[in-house]
């Protein structure tokens with residue numbers, strides 16, 4: 225690390241501990257590909273129930289602990305209306321809270337705040353948020369892999385990296401722009417002046433245009449709009465089959481996930497005991 229602000233807030237020990245926890249995590253979870261990308265979601269699903277749902281809002285994710293028969297269950301929401309690179313980064317951030325890298329507390333992450341830690345002007349930055357983001361950056365873009373990519377790309381002089389190179393790295397790691405610039409600064413590939421210049425660039429326009437021109441980062445920018453929630457659909461069907469839930473309620477719940485009972489092979493059942501009114505309601509063509 226350079227003499228940057230991260231070092232003023234994160235102690236050498238914090239960084240060492242994050243790196244060693246990541247190594248343990250990789251071993252325990254048999255992660256073979258060192259570039260994790262969207263395998264991050266599998267890791268997150270191993271520590272809680274994850275709701276993936278698209279909402280047009282600046283909320284990226286939230287994490288709550290729900291009571292489930294005397295034990296606390298982690299529920300994590302990922303907004304799939306966000307670019308995929310943001311979904312992955314926020315998944316790693318929440319994972320850091322859940323496994324105790326950063327304080328294990330419930331939270332709501334909004335888009336405008338997620339990369340606040342990138343700027344050193346943030347005097348009141350919460351160290352826990354910094355720890356969670358540092359973990360996310362280190363897990364998704366390991367220093368050693370980044371260095372070897374830079375060698376392959378023949379980038380070995382300070383500040384010789386171009387915007388095109390950064391976009392190539394974003395594409396390789398499926399990782400957002402601002403934290404990538406910070407990583408490059410942290411491993412000493414860009415000077416502080418260059419870091420400031422790069423971080424000030426209007427991310428949403430010029431970078432997007434260059435990405436399109438190079439035909440890169442299409443997955444980074446994809447709004448996946450995925451709708452899924454752990455084993456929720458299975459539970460909903462089970463509860464219908466046990467007649468805890470009505471067919472209409474099941475239909476309504478499935479519709480939220482763009483599903484229908486027919487798609488899942490669930491047939492409408494005839495009630496076992498019918499009142500006279502109930503009998504009258506049965507359509508003739510059943």
Ligand SMILES: [Zn+2]
Nearest residue numbers: 321331353356
């Ligand atoms: Zn956080």
